[in-house]
Amino acid sequence: MRNRFDRQLQLLEEELTHMGELCEVAIANATNALTEGDLEQAQAVIEADEEIDQLEKEIEGLCMKLLLQQQPVARDLRRISAALKMITDMERIGDQTSDIAEIVISTRRNTPTQLKKLNEMSVAASKMVRDSVTAYVEKDLELARKVMLEDDTVDQYFDEIREELIAFIKEEQGNKGKEIFDLIMIAKYLERIGDHATNIAEWVEFSITGSHRSEVV
């Protein structure tokens, strides 16, 4: 029984890792679609979001099966409940990459946008997602806490990008306000991705320590 349970737990970890990888790829592709003005890639991000949604349902089903059939307690129970919460955050990350892709498509942006800072922010947010899922699989409390601290960096990027782009709106003489607002929105979505990765890290902390810092479990 225990062996079967362990195998199912391992399957759960593999599926979570896969879902995390899909999120990472989606973040990279959405940002790339923006900077390269690649509408096809943007469309692919929206389609990949459906795959992420589907995977959430699958993992949810697996968790429910584990909970009902195995009636786990203590740490196992926490690991499965944490997984159930984590996939909600990952699914939202998928939504946000899809939101970014929709902006790219709706503006029919076919000229590349050079935004060094937005790219850096995207890399930082993506790393938070990867590290939070790795922290779950490796049961690495230190890495989970590193992710929580990293959220400040992503927030900082957002503040700077917003400030710079608002200044740009004020200065530019043309009619680019809407387009620039869209770029701030994209930074906002990346900032939210950082928030979700932080939530994931908090659930990892809960699964290891048994206490959760903000939410009532």
Add this chain to the structure above:
Amino acid sequence: MRNRFDRQLQLLEEELTHMGELCEVAIANATNALTEGDLEQAQAVIEADEEIDQLEKEIEGLCMKLLLQQQPVARDLRRISAALKMITDMERIGDQTSDIAEIVISTRRNTPTQLKKLNEMSVAASKMVRDSVTAYVEKDLELARKVMLEDDTVDQYFDEIREELIAFIKEEQGNKGKEIFDLIMIAKYLERIGDHATNIAEWVEFSITGSHRSEVV
């Protein structure tokens, strides 16, 4: 058996109506918290979002019970599947009201903001939510289609508000860019609420006609 099923379907309708009402109240309160600069009311909106999340879980449980115990077919099956989809959109509406409330709190806005158009937009979005849920309960296809058309009005409000506020950013001599950007974000969240109400209306149409206009069911 059929009577019991009918009673459970009625309970489902009542809970959906209740969830819709909570969403409506949240939209009104979030907008009011903004215009009155009422931080306590903003906090209450965030707490009400948790109630909406809770209700989603309850209704989801009820739908699963109905599906498993009653094995419904045809129209009954469509009504229950539609309900399952609708609550996801309502839950997102709750999130968006919470997002608005968080902006009100984070800006510590304690001076009332007079924004006639934003209030009108809020009323229009809220009405879409109410009408979409009413259309489900009353099985009113015409009302569902009216909601879908109404989304254009809400989108129009968003375009106008964004345009006016971007012009305001360009004109104002002070340092209000961030604050004005936040107001555009709030309009964006209201626009998304309209999108979710449209999704709900499309699920109502599906539950009545058996065909869905955009999503693969």
